Amino acid sequence: MSGTLLIKNGHIIDPANGIDKTADLWIEDGKVVAVGNHSGAADKTIDATEKIVCPGLIDMHVHLREPGQEWKEDIESGSRAAVAGGVTSMCCMPNTGPHIDHAGIVRQIIERARQVNLCNVHPIGAVTKNLEGKELTEMRELSRAGCVAFSDDGMPIWHAGVMRKALEYSSSFGYMVIQHAEEPTLTKGGCINEGWISTQLGVTGMPVEGEDSMIARDIMLTRRAKAFYHVAHISSKGGVELVRAAQAEGLSVTTEAAPHHFALTEEEVLGFNVDAKMSPPLRTEEDRLAVIEGLRDGTIEVIATDHAPHHEDDKRCGLSCAAFGIVGLETMLPVSLDLVRAGVLTMSDMLAKMTSNPASLLGLESGTLSLGSEADVTIFDPEATWTVDREALVSKGKNTPWHGKQMTGQVTHTIKAGRIVFENGTIHG
Amino acid sequence: MKSLKHLFGIADLEREQIEYLVNLGDSFIDINRRPLKKAPTLRGKTVINLFFENSTRTRTSFEIAGKRLSADVINISASTSATTKGETLLDTAQTLAAMQPHVLVIRHSLAGTCEFLAEHLDNTAIVNAGDGAHEHPTQILTDLLTLKQAWGSPEGKVITIVGDISHSRVARSHLLAAKKLGYHMRVVAPKTLLPAEIERYGCEVYHDFDEALPGSDAVYMLRVQTERLTDTCAFPSVREYHEAYGLNSKRLKAAGDDCLVLHPGPMNRGVEIATDVADSVKSHILSQVEHGVAIRMAVLAALCGGETEEKKAGNRKKLSDEAMRAQGTLL
Numbered sequence: 001m002s003g004t005l006l007i008k009n010g011h012i013i014d015p016a017n018g019i020d021k022t023a024d025l026w027i028e029d030g031k032v033v034a035v036g037n038h039s040g041a042a043d044k045t046i047d048a049t050e051k052i053v054c055p056g057l058i059d060m061h062v063h064l065r066e067p068g069q070e071w072k073e074d075i076e077s078g079s080r081a082a083v084a085g086g087v088t089s090m091c092c093m094p095n096t097g098p099h100i101d102h103a104g105i106v107r108q109i110i111e112r113a114r115q116v117n118l119c120n121v122h123p124i125g126a127v128t129k130n131l132e133g134k135e136l137t138e139m140r141e142l143s144r145a146g147c148v149a150f151s152d153d154g155m156p157i158w159h160a161g162v163m164r165k166a167l168e169y170s171s172s173f174g175y176m177v178i179q180h181a182e183e184p185t186l187t188k189g190g191c192i193n194e195g196w197i198s199t200q201l202g203v204t205g206m207p208v209e210g211e212d213s214m215i216a217r218d219i220m221l222t223r224r225a226k227a228f229y230h231v232a233h234i235s236s237k238g239g240v241e242l243v244r245a246a247q248a249e250g251l252s253v254t255t256e257a258a259p260h261h262f263a264l265t266e267e268e269v270l271g272f273n274v275d276a277k278m279s280p281p282l283r284t285e286e287d288r289l290a291v292i293e294g295l296r297d298g299t300i301e302v303i304a305t306d307h308a309p310h311h312e313d314d315k316r317c318g319l320s321c322a323a324f325g326i327v328g329l330e331t332m333l334p335v336s337l338d339l340v341r342a343g344v345l346t347m348s349d350m351l352a353k354m355t356s357n358p359a360s361l362l363g364l365e366s367g368t369l370s371l372g373s374e375a376d377v378t379i380f381d382p383e384a385t386w387t388v389d390r391e392a393l394v395s396k397g398k399n400t401p402w403h404g405k406q407m408t409g410q411v412t413h414t415i416k417a418g419r420i421v422f423e424n425g426t427i428h429g
Numbered sequence: 430m431k432s433l434k435h436l437f438g439i440a441d442l443e444r445e446q447i448e449y450l451v452n453l454g455d456s457f458i459d460i461n462r463r464p465l466k467k468a469p470t471l472r473g474k475t476v477i478n479l480f481f482e483n484s485t486r487t488r489t490s491f492e493i494a495g496k497r498l499s500a501d502v503i504n505i506s507a508s509t510s511a512t513t514k515g516e517t518l519l520d521t522a523q524t525l526a527a528m529q530p531h532v533l534v535i536r537h538s539l540a541g542t543c544e545f546l547a548e549h550l551d552n553t554a555i556v557n558a559g560d561g562a563h564e565h566p567t568q569i570l571t572d573l574l575t576l577k578q579a580w581g582s583p584e585g586k587v588i589t590i591v592g593d594i595s596h597s598r599v600a601r602s603h604l605l606a607a608k609k610l611g612y613h614m615r616v617v618a619p620k621t622l623l624p625a626e627i628e629r630y631g632c633e634v635y636h637d638f639d640e641a642l643p644g645s646d647a648v649y650m651l652r653v654q655t656e657r658l659t660d661t662c663a664f665p666s667v668r669e670y671h672e673a674y675g676l677n678s679k680r681l682k683a684a685g686d687d688c689l690v691l692h693p694g695p696m697n698r699g700v701e702i703a704t705d706v707a708d709s710v711k712s713h714i715l716s717q718v719e720h721g722v723a724i725r726m727a728v729l730a731a732l733c734g735g736e737t738e739e740k741k742a743g744n745r746k747k748l749s750d751e752a753m754r755a756q757g758t759l760l
Contacts, residue, residue, distance in 0.1 A: 199624040200440075202540040202563030202601055207625075272541035316519060318545040320561065 003043040004028050005418055010048025010379060014055060015352035016359075016368035025053055027375040030418035035369060046413055046420075048379050052347065055355040055367050056088025056376030056414065059329060061153070061178075061232060061256060061304035064090075064121070066112070067105070068097025073309035073396045075109065078329070079118040080429070081307075081395035083422040085330040086378035086411035089120035089359075089366045090307075094131065095154035101126035101137045103145035110146050118421050118429060120366065120376075122148045127166045127177060131155045136166060139175055148362045151178035153232055156214060158184050163218060167227035176228040176254075176361070179218055181239065182280065186210035191320050193266045193281040201272065203320055208287065211280050212238035219246045222253055230361070231255040233306045235280040237290035244299040254361060255294075256302035259328060259335040260401065262291045268401055274315045274322035276401045278308065295353070296344045302361065303353040305332050309397020327397040334407035337382060341408070347382075377415040384410035394427070433731050435555040437543045438564030439605040447573065447609060453727035454574045454720065460497060461722055470726075471500035474733045475530040478504045479522065480558070481537040486694055486718060487558050487567070491534050494725035500733070503530075518542065519549060526550045531733050534558050554732040562624075565598040567725055568693050569606050574720040575713050576647065579689055583612040588691075589641050589684075591617040591674055592651030592701055593663070595624040599651065599693050604630035617641045617674065621663040638674050642683040649691045650676050650701045667700055677703035681711070689713050 007025040012035055014020075019035060026034035026042075059082065065073040073081075075092075082090055092109065094100030100109070106123045113121035125147035129135045131154070139150055150170055157163045157179060170177050187206040192198050194205025215231055219242060222229040234240060234255045246253035260278065265285050268276035276282055294300040308325025315322045336354065339345045345353075359367030366376050385408050390398040414422035421428050430445045439447070460468055476495040480488050488504060495502035507521055518537065525533060532554045535543055540561030547555050559565040576583045588607070594600045594616050607614045607630075614632040616623070628634050635641035642648070658664040681688065690702075690712045698704050706712060 194625050196626040196629050199626055199629075200601070202561050202598060205625060272544050316549075318518070318539045319541050320539045 004040060005375075005415070005420075006042035006045045007048050007053050007377065007379065008045055010051050010053035012053045012369065013348050013351055014369040015348045016055070016356035017370060019369065020348050025369065025377065027377070027415070027418045030375055032369050032371055032373050032375045034371070046379065051379050051381050051412060053377060053379050054351050055369050056378050056416065057086045057333065057354045058358045058364065058367050059087045059090040059305050059307065059332060059354065060302060060358040060362060061258070062090045062092050062307040062329065063095065063309065063325070064092040065309060066096065067108070071396070072311050072314070075112045075121060076116045077394070077396045078307070078309070079113065079116045079121070080427050081327070081329045081393070082119040083414040083416070083427060084394040084411065086333050086380060086414050087119060087329055088376035088378065088414060088416050089122065089364060091122045091124050091148060091362065093124050093151060093153040094126040099126050099131050100124065100147070101129050101131070101142075103138075103141050106142055106145035106147055116429070118416060118427070122146065122362065122364065124148065124153070124178065125150045127152045127157055127170070128162065133157055133159050133162055136169055139170055140173060143173070143175060148364065149176045149178055149230070151180065151232065153178060153180045156180045156182040156184060158214070160217060160221070164221045164225065167221050167225040167229065171225055171227035174228070176230050178230045178232050179214070180232050181211050181214040181218065182206075183210045183214045186213070191277060191281075192269045193283045195266065195284060197266045197269055201269070201319070206279070206281055208236045208238060208283060211236045212242065215239045215242045219251065219253060222246070222251055223249075228252045229254075233258045233261065233280060233304070234291065234294070234300060235261045235283050235287060237287045240290045240294040240299055244294065244297070247299060254302070255300050256304040257291050257295060257300045258304060258306045259332055260326060262288060262295060263335050263338065264288070264401060269319070272319040273401070274319055275326060275399050275403070277319060277322055277324060278306070278326050279324040292339070292344055295339060301353060301357045303332070303336050303350075304358065305329055307395070309395050310399050311396075312398065315399050326399050326401055327393065327395045329395060330393055331388060331400065331402050331407065333380060333411060334409035335402070337409040375415060375418040377413075378411060379413040379415075380409060380411045382409050384408070386410050435543065435547055436566055436728055436732065437547070437555070437557050438566050439569055439602045439609070440564065442566070442609070444609045447570070447606065450570050450724065450727050450731060451573045451577055453731060454570065454724040455577065457723040457726040458720065460726075461719065466497050467499060468497065469499050470730050471495065471498040471733050474500040474532070476500045476502045476532045476534065476729060477525050477530045478502065478534045478558070479525060479536075480504070480506050481518070481535075482559065484536055484558070486721065487536065490718070490721040491558060491725050494722050495729055497722070498726050498730060500729065519546065522546045522550060526553045532556060532729060535560070537561070556728060556732065559598055562596045562598050562601065564602045566602055567721070567728055568599050569602040570724045570728070571717055571721040572603070572649075572691060573606065573610070574724055575691065575717050578716070578720075579713065580646070583610055585611065586646040587613045587615060587644055588647045588649055589615040589617060589645040590649040590651065591638060591676070592653055593622045593657070594618045594627065594651070595622050596654070596657070597651050603649070604632055607632070615641045615645065619664065619673070639680065639683060642680065643685070645684045645688055647689040647691055648676060648681065648684060652693065652695060653697060653701045655697065655700060671700055675699075675701055675703060676706050678705045678709065681706055691717060694718065
């Protein structure tokens with residue numbers, strides 16, 4: 001992008017560089033050239049007074065559904081939803097059809113994302129072929145094609161022997177394995193958290209031990225393999241404690257939390273609310289508070305949405321048979337801002353969890369406003385309020401538990417490599 | 430009293446509504462014993478029984494109830510396939526609702542089916558005839574009518590319910606009713622057949638059946654699905670289940686002479702209940718079946734009865750008068 005863009009008088013927060021001050025941000029030819037004074041004239045100026053200017057957000061856990069389930073979402077609609085939510089880079093999970101388990105699919109996804117040209121898309125490669133949990137994928141080949149980490153997300157890698165080999169093999173080349181931590185023999189047939197709510201509704205629950213026991217096992221295997229292990233969408237108190245202990249021991253164990261797991265509890269499901277059904281499920285208040293504590297003390301380094309769009313047909317069939325998952329890209333920032341308002345995190349620490357932290361975890365160049373870096377920038381008004389209307393969501397998926405709820409904090413501009421791709425509700429595709 | 434639009438479960442009913450329905454059912458018992466079993470209460474009304482699960486007694490009971498009150502009753506047994514049940518369910522229900530029935534009586538293996546369908550259907554009253562392990566309100570109203578006949582009021586009584594509590598909608602609905610009506614529940618099962626945090630219903634939990642029996646005013650035996658028992662490792666064998674949790678006359682002695690025996694049916698003789706108990710004078714199992722018809726008449730009448738609040742308030746008197754009139758005519 002040629003030309004000069006001036007973002008004037010915003011509150012610039014760049015966690016990676018420790019910048020937290022009101023200043024101008026100058027972008028030239030798609031790169032950040034100055035924070036503060038700069039000589040020259042701007043071709044375009046955005047007045048960011050009273051707004052926060054930060055690196056473009058990174059969501060390292062998204063389901064884009066393409067190829068294979070384009071009626072739920074595709075790379076274009078997912079990219080549009082991303083920039084509407086201030087996200088300029090996202091990692092897409094491999095449970096597509098075909099799965100992201102060979103290089104051709106990786107290249108296809110990256111190429112399609114380039115054509116759409118709104119948001120960086122970094123595929124996560126499958127750990128096992130067909131996500132079957134049996135044979136390892138060609139991780140080196142997948143990595144060369146553009147995969148930034150490996151996961152069978154949606155499915156746990158439940159076989160202990162396969163998981164051991166996956167951790168050993170991946171870490172030999174410096175790759176990280178992201179686990180959907182769920183022991184399937186404990187969660188079989190379950191649709192929400194097991195407990196008082198599942199008992200009252202008369203539906204099969206998924207006990208928290210399904211998550212905890214898998215994390216515990218994986219940490220043991222990670223210790224032996226000296227591997228890089230990342231727990232996806234952590235939701236339980238026990239899980240957070242296990243990760244905290246593993247980190248204290250010096251293991252390369254990291255984790256992420258989804259906004260719904262620190263904002264909502266299983267109470268949302270009462271009344272058979274299918275838009276509060278996801279895996280792992282919403283848990284108890286005690287678990288929610290433990291996730292918040294994990295975010296506060298740094299055990300949980302990343303906030304990621306597990307954006308899981310579904311078609312209405314997949315949800316319109318009652319709680320037990322409705323598909324798992326909710327959309328999250330467009331509500332990620334305002335829901336996370338609640339952590340700042342509640343005094344759990346500083347604005348900078350919260351933003352680090354969706355910019356510099358996932359970037360360093362995955363080796364991405366984005367996530368900072370360093371001079372000379374690609375100018376991916378998000379501007380938001382932390383005080384602006386708006387009401388979530390499922391029909392107004394940009395994503396094809398309308399499955400949100402926040403329909404009708406008021407959000408505080410609104411993205412006003414999303415800038416991708418110096419180009420304004422989202423501006424006050426309009427996407428410039 | 431709040432008017433009744435649907436009957437999803439005991440959870441949604443106030444004490445007054447429960448008592449109203451039980452009393453209304455009581456007033457219908459006699460019609461069923463007449464040589465000519467017909468009242469005009471629901472003339473011109475259409476009731477559709479939509480059953481996605483096998484059922485003999487509940488479906489027949491609803492059918493007879495509707496017919497004896499002169500409603501037009503249609504029965505539909507739909508099979509449910511694992512992959513398409515959701516869409517099929519809603520489409521089927523919407524199709525039937527478009528034919529303008531007054532009441533849709535639904536049984537489905539998925540919990541929350543009635544609540545889900547009610548979101549998408551207008552102008553059709555929905556009655557839950559059993560949804561997964563969630564609720565089975567007409568069974569509980571039936572039991573309450575049986576207990577009313579035996580005890581007058583259930584208040585302060587102790588009902589001991591035994592069996593696969595985790596998959597039982599009857600148990601859940603009873604636990605909810607107990608709180609509202611002031612009777613006590615003891616649940617008896619091994620941990621493998623108990624759902625999480627069951628004690629939060631305010632019941633006492635026993636694993637030893639013989640410990641739970643003394644002081645029980647009624648013993649409520651639940652049907653055990655024998656395949657489910659062993660397939661899910663909930664119990665090693667039917668033999669051992671019967672030994673630990675089966676009710677026989679010897680075991681029943683611990684409960685005292687006045688203890689009633691109830692069962693929602695169908696029974697597995699020799700599994701959860703021995704023949705010597707099932708056929709004894711203490712068994713009220715066939716009374717439950719009889720009262721089931723009267724209760725379902727009451728539920729259909731209450732849902733189809735009057736549309737206005739005023740009418741609802743006067744419903745009980747009106748309906749019992751009508752029942753009386755019907756009996757008078759028939760006499």
